[in-house]
Amino acid sequence: MQNPENPAAESKTSFSQSLLAWFDTYGRKNLPWKQNPTLYRIWVSEIMLQQTQVATVIPYYQRFIHRFPNLPSLANASVDEVLGLWTGLGYYARARNLHRAAQLAWRNYGNELPHTLEAFIELPGIGRSTAGAILALALGQRHPILDGNVKRVLVRQQAINIWPGHPQIKKQLWQQAEDLLPVTRIADYTQAIMDLGAIICTRHRPSCLYCPVKETCQAYIQGSPNNYPQPRPRKSLPLRTTVMLMLLNSQKEVLLERRPPTGIWGGLWSFPECPTQTEPTSWCQETFNCTIENIQMWPLVRHSFTHFTLEIHPIVAQIDQKREQIMESEGRIWYKGVEVMNQLGLPAPILRLLEQLYKE
Ligand code: SF4
Incomplete structure (x- = not known):
């Protein structure tokens, strides 16, 4: 209906109506999380879709939901298993937060995810936009x-x-996003504007x-x-440098250590890191009480994070067979090769180095 007295309001209505009409014909309605779109399934998909495209997410989502079909199954899983299913998807803080959020919700809301924006934002790893999208898509709430x-x-x-990203512009955009919301069909509108940005307004x-x-x-x-x-x-992004030791034993197993829970690749498995100014042979002697031989320097690997670039200098070395004394423990394992790759959370560059190691 025309509203000649308020052209601004009319233009906002026409924006949402045009978008919804487009969505009815061209929108993505067959995404796996849109089939039976429960709050839990939409939540998992929205966390996976942060920083990652739909086509990449789909197989990860399907494996994840198959293994963890509901909140209790995720809350009761080990963080290693969750990270294992996330391996290759990147941004692992998302997986750790998802797991922690599942445990918190399971404890605080009795087997369910919360139904309000305020409570959702309290969960780890969920900002205003993600919380709004989850509640709009799953429950049709107007956010x-x-x-x-x-x-x-x-x-x-x-x-x-x-x-x-400028704070004033951000505020203006939030206001605009709110003003453009239609009164009905919130779930479709939310999917429509996300699809428009992903498919048309690239x-x-x-x-x-x-x-x-x-x-x-x-x-x-x-x-x-x-x-x-x-x-x-x-x-310009600062540069950090590290030396990673790929230590092999006589069974061709390589030593992995679990990284601290916070910081880059928190809780994932990686190679021992030797301080850059230290000579690897004496570092191994001091740290593991073992000698190393057949030392090979591999080509430099670069990995970009949002705030810095990491330069990895990989070194492969054989542990002296007479002195294989490095024992497995809580945060340390001998990695048994490609067949267990999905059982551990491994950062992408570490996974690539392991693939290379076991190809040789
Ligand atoms: S830039 Fe093009 S695709 Fe994006 S909103 Fe404007 S007209 Fe649409």
Whole structure:
């Protein structure tokens, strides 16, 4: 219905209606978490989808839900098993938080996830946008969302030429996201705006001609959607260096240690790290009371984190067979090769080094 007295309100309604009409024809309705979309299944999918594309998530989601079909099964699992099923998906803090959140919810809400935005945000690893998306998609509650895809759509709609992470712009975008919410069909609208950002309003070369909301898009009207959003003001990433020792015993097993629960790759399994200024042979002697031989330096491996770049110098060495004294313990195991790869949480670069080691 036309509302000539309030053109702003009319334009907001037309945005959501155009988006919903597009979703009815082109939206992604067959995603595995949309079949029987319980709060638990939507929660797992939304955590996996943080920083990761749908096509990558689907097989991980299916394996995860098969093993942990409900909250109690996840809450009662070991963190190693959860991390094992997450291996390769990256951003492992998500898996640890998911596991911790399951335990908290199981304890505090009696086998169920909470049903309010405030309580959801209290759980580890869940911000306002993720909580809003979960409750909107699973329960149809009326909450705005502002993930990366939605942010890009809204920034382009208004042609905002300031980095959207700026606190004032962020506030403005949240307000806009809230103003655009329709009164009904919240779950569909939420999926629709996420799909629009993922399929049409992509970061590079958006398909504006197929966009259902191009009439209101200032970036499109200006002919310059690729100029938005503005990038974060540049800061060069610091570099950290580490030496990783791939110590082999006479059974061709390699030593792995569990990393501390916090910090990079918290709780995952990795190789022992020797301080960069220390000579590996004497470090092994001092740390493990063993000598090493057949030392080989492998090519440098670089891995980027959000706040720094890690340079790994891998070294393969054979432990003196007469003195295999390094015992397995709580945080230390002899890794038995590729067949157990899914049973441990391994960071992607460590997994690649292991694959390389066992290929040789
Ligand atoms: S018209 Fe283009 S830039 Fe604007 S919202 Fe649609 S796809 Fe994005």
